[in-house]
Amino acid sequence: MTIVPVTVPDTLEGAVILSIIDFFLSIVIIYGISLILHIFPLLNKLGKISDEQLKDGH
């Protein structure tokens, strides 16, 4: 099966399709980012960075 790239038709149907795809993908991508953020606390196992040390780095 070959997939032919298509563009959004300039019709009401096109607007509806665009909206559905966009809304659905937005939720998927945001959810994906939130999953990555869920594992952020693991970064703390790498050690602690002191704010004072960073500020004094000049």
Add this chain to the structure above:
Amino acid sequence: MFEQFIGLLFVLGEQTGLTLISIGNIIMIIVGGLLVYLALAKKYEPFLLLGIGFSCIVSNVPGSDLTAPGGLFYYAFRGVEMVIIPPLIFLGVGAMTDFGPMISRPSLMILGAAAHAGIFIAIVLAKLTGEFSVAEAGAIGIIGGADGPMAIFVTMKLAPHLLPQIAVAAYSYMALMPLIQPPVMRLLTTKEERSIVMKQVRPVSRIEKIVFPFVIAIIVNLLLPPVAPLITMLMLGNMLREVLLVERLAKTAANELMNIITIILTVAVGSTMAADRFLTYKTMLIIGLGLVAFLGGTASGVIGAKVMNLFLKEKINPLVGSAGIASVPIAARVAHVVALKENPYNFLIMHAMGPNLAGVFGTAISGGIMLALICK
């Protein structure tokens, strides 16, 4: 002698704007005055509305050619038109923003997508009017993302000829969010729901805050190249802030640069509100559809939070859903103020900031997908 005197006065008069002023100009001067009034008397986003209102008034006084090619306001608008100003605004926003509330509670991020249904309602309605192409409808819909620089960026790619109307609608509605959102929020929630006190979130460490901008910049450049310039600059500004090592750069981006760019942007937006371009049927439609997008986004955010509550043991205050519409930090502040009216000890601001910040990404993702699908 007398005839010469009158003749000279006539020549002088012809060089003023007095003979050129129209009813449309007068209407737009009143509109500009209204924006200034809202900023001064009601304190609605004075940083935005004062510049827009002043520039709108001046631009509708014929004679000075400030907005004509060669005029100062014209060059301010060129910066917007060439998409230089929006990424610089994002640099400043990044340097001003603590993404901690979003990192600490990622489960609320989904509200940043839920609160964008207004964009899609507006797109379909715009197409239903029969007045707009899909690209134009997309640009109109992005008003509902409540993110001025993103609205400008997407419009420049999809329908540059609609930039004045869309920029004005986006910034005006953002400034008017304290008026637009609360009725919808109250309509969709009970007093008990608005009174829910949320649990404190965990503190976010420095290492998490430093890693965050790098991760997001990589994801956005990888998945959403059309909007990468904006989000990359947002993350650059945030990285400068969070590393603490280059405080001078972070402060410049967040203060001096941001202030300069804000002046240029507001003057540029207001200068596009010339009567002949603005007082049209399409402008009225865009203003109306923009309002629908804002109302729809607010409603879908609140409904999204209520749906989440069906599955959560520890309930969230559904007002935080409305903050998912973006417009940082205005929408979070509105959610906070509405909650405060029910319970004067309920400080919702930090909880609302999570979805609010996620809303910035929600708008960017929606805009990016739209650009990828329509501009292909």
